[in-house]
Amino acid sequence: MTEFLAMGGYAAYVWGAYGFTTLVLVWTAVAASSRHRAELRRLNRSLRA
Amino acid sequence: MWQWFHRLGSPPAFYRLSETLLPWLWAVFALALGYGLYGGLVLAPTDYQQGDSFRIIYVHVPAAWMSLFVYVLMAVCGAIALVWRMKMAEVVLIAAAPIGAAYTLIALVTGSLWGKPMWGTWWVWDARLTSELILLFLYLGIIGLHGAIEDRAVAGRAVAVLALVGVVNVPIIHYSVEWWSTLHQGATVTKFDKPSIHIDMLIPLLAMALAFKLYFFSVLLVRVRAELLTRESGSRWVKSMLGSA
Numbered sequence: 001m002t003e004f005l006a007m008g009g010y011a012a013y014v015w016g017a018y019g020f021t022t023l024v025l026v027w028t029a030v031a032a033s034s035r036h037r038a039e040l041r042r043l044n045r046s047l048r049a
Numbered sequence: 050m051w052q053w054f055h056r057l058g059s060p061p062a063f064y065r066l067s068e069t070l071l072p073w074l075w076a077v078f079a080l081a082l083g084y085g086l087y088g089g090l091v092l093a094p095t096d097y098q099q100g101d102s103f104r105i106i107y108v109h110v111p112a113a114w115m116s117l118f119v120y121v122l123m124a125v126c127g128a129i130a131l132v133w134r135m136k137m138a139e140v141v142l143i144a145a146a147p148i149g150a151a152y153t154l155i156a157l158v159t160g161s162l163w164g165k166p167m168w169g170t171w172w173v174w175d176a177r178l179t180s181e182l183i184l185l186f187l188y189l190g191i192i193g194l195h196g197a198i199e200d201r202a203v204a205g206r207a208v209a210v211l212a213l214v215g216v217v218n219v220p221i222i223h224y225s226v227e228w229w230s231t232l233h234q235g236a237t238v239t240k241f242d243k244p245s246i247h248i249d250m251l252i253p254l255l256a257m258a259l260a261f262k263l264y265f266f267s268v269l270l271v272r273v274r275a276e277l278l279t280r281e282s283g284s285r286w287v288k289s290m291l292g293s294a
Contacts, residue, residue, distance in 0.1 A: 016162050024154060033271050
């Protein structure tokens, strides 16, 4: 396991790349779905008003 | 095929179909991602030249491929929007832009993290890296231009033109490693003869590429759904859908 995490001495670069990718993709997906939900909420409110 | 295409051009049909499609897309995405990560980080053998640093390929190359794929898709949408005045094409174009920008940013940053240990530098102003940076600016330009123009019809046409004009950059990026001397390595997969990458390294790469593509279509559907609700908030189908929910 330690050997796996060490990535042959390239740990900072490899995990940095995977970490950054995860961060950007999770943020993009969360932003998209929260925009959709906010839009639904807004429409529901205006429909009831 | 054409009938299907026309149905997708109708907002309520698109909204309903995408709702059914999304769980399946996410499920296949999770499978491809799981296999790709396990295959790429664990199963694939260490590269004899680059050691374990080559494993960055499994996020870098799919992101770079998608940065081009998304742009071409947007240019096609731009052409459809300009020629046939199809509303859905405009919506898809602008909904895809932030996802394409995200992939381009990932390709640039992970490439930099790969370049430092292999080339000894985070960045060089060579053809491949510079043209990919221009692609990021094109994405940001399209997003900015769309946000800056108040009139929706004018904004839609403006970004369609910009997307079409910018597509000239795509072949430049792809062939940059052949046309100019560069630190960036040449293609190892998308060549006409046999790929010069070992099969145990290639299969996880294709799985990751599939995962990245499915992620794109999933997030694209979600963004298009949100955009449709905004644009069509006064229409009957939105009201009846919310009323019955």
